[in-house]
Amino acid sequence: MKRYCILGFLFFVLAGLSTAQDVITTRDGKDIKAKVLEISSTEIKYLDFENMEGPTYVLDRSEVRIIRYQNGKNELFADDTMPQKDTCEPTPQAMVTEGMEYKKYCSLYDPRNYTRQLGDTYNPSLAGVMSFFIPGLGQCICDEWGRGLAFFGADVIVSLTTINAVAQASQRPNTPKVVFAAAMSAFSLTIGIWNIVDAVRMAKIKNMYYRDIMELKSTVSYGVTPYVSYIELPGNSSPAFGLSFQVSF
Numbered sequence: 001m002k003r004y005c006i007l008g009f010l011f012f013v014l015a016g017l018s019t020a021q022d023v024i025t026t027r028d029g030k031d032i033k034a035k036v037l038e039i040s041s042t043e044i045k046y047l048d049f050e051n052m053e054g055p056t057y058v059l060d061r062s063e064v065r066i067i068r069y070q071n072g073k074n075e076l077f078a079d080d081t082m083p084q085k086d087t088c089e090p091t092p093q094a095m096v097t098e099g100m101e102y103k104k105y106c107s108l109y110d111p112r113n114y115t116r117q118l119g120d121t122y123n124p125s126l127a128g129v130m131s132f133f134i135p136g137l138g139q140c141i142c143d144e145w146g147r148g149l150a151f152f153g154a155d156v157i158v159s160l161t162t163i164n165a166v167a168q169a170s171q172r173p174n175t176p177k178v179v180f181a182a183a184m185s186a187f188s189l190t191i192g193i194w195n196i197v198d199a200v201r202m203a204k205i206k207n208m209y210y211r212d213i214m215e216l217k218s219t220v221s222y223g224v225t226p227y228v229s230y231i232e233l234p235g236n237s238s239p240a241f242g243l244s245f246q247v248s249f
Contacts, residue, residue, distance in 0.1 A: 021049040023068040023113070024059065036067060039075075072113045072208045098213050102144055106205050114204035121210055122203035131199035135192065138199025142206055151195045155188075162188045 024032040024046065033049040037056065044059045044067075067075045096105050114124070122142050131138030135155035139148030162184040169181040 021070055022046070024064060025066045025068070026059070026063050027065045036069070039067075068110060068113050070113060071115050071117075072109070072211065096209060096212055098216070100209075102147075102202070102206065105209050106202075109205045109208045111201045111204040111208075114208055117207075117211070120207040122206055124200045124203040124207075127199040127203040128196050131196045132192075135195045138196070139202060142199065142202050144202060147198075147202075151191075151198070155191055155195065158184070158188045158191050 021033050022036045024034050024036070024044070026032070032046070034046040034057075035049055035052060036044065036046045038045040039061075042061055044061060044064055045056055046059070047056060048054050061077060064077050066077065069075070096108065116124075127138035127142055129138075130141055131151070134152070136148035136150070136152035139145075139151060142148075162181070165177070165181040165184045169177040
């Protein structure tokens with residue numbers, strides 16, 4: 001019965017997380033759920049997400065700190081310049097680098113902004129279902145074995161304690177035992193739900209992180225530099241002019 005309750009909750013959570021929208025955060029801390037239409041050098045035009053047929057609203061660029069798009073990308077706005085792309089973190093100081101541990105970048109992403117894309121490494125739905133049947137398995141298939149084993153161990157301990165408490169309350173019922181059994185049952189259900197939600201959240205965040213890493217790797221820069229050198233000839237030297245072309249990626 002516990003598993004069916006958790007499965008129902010999982011589908012409810014996944015359905016809620018599937019609805020995404022652009023979120024405009026102003027410099028005074030206000031979040032606006034919107035559909036961004038246009039960003040110019042002076043203003044931002046958007047629709048109210050809850051009234052898509054309504055009027056087009058306009059914000060001055062200087063009033064906006066960051067826009068979190070529904071595809072998981074973020075755009076950070078300076079006070080007086082064009083937006084600086086910040087695809088990993090809603091705070092200006094934070095940056096992601098290759099090889100970071102999950103615990104160091106998990107707080108940089110909002111899984112509600114995640115949308116499934118072709119080529120994503122992890123499947124959030126599969127991770128949630130796996131953790132439903134075997135606690136911690138969803139975390140393990142997301143390559144977080146330590147976290148997965150921790151959830152598995154916690155579930156085993158809590159489940160055994162709950163079974164023992166229920167058995168004792170059934171054999172010799174009294175108020176303390178019944179209360180303890182009920183509390184352990186609720187705690188066991190909470191651990192199960194947390195385990196599933198964590199697996200789904202982890203898969204989404206890791207996908208968003210790896211997208212940003214791949215984008216950083218695919219960035220190509222180049223430069224052209226003029227140079228002057230001399231060609232030594234017998235009894236004479238002749239100047240040579242040219243260009244130096246450099247590519248880095």
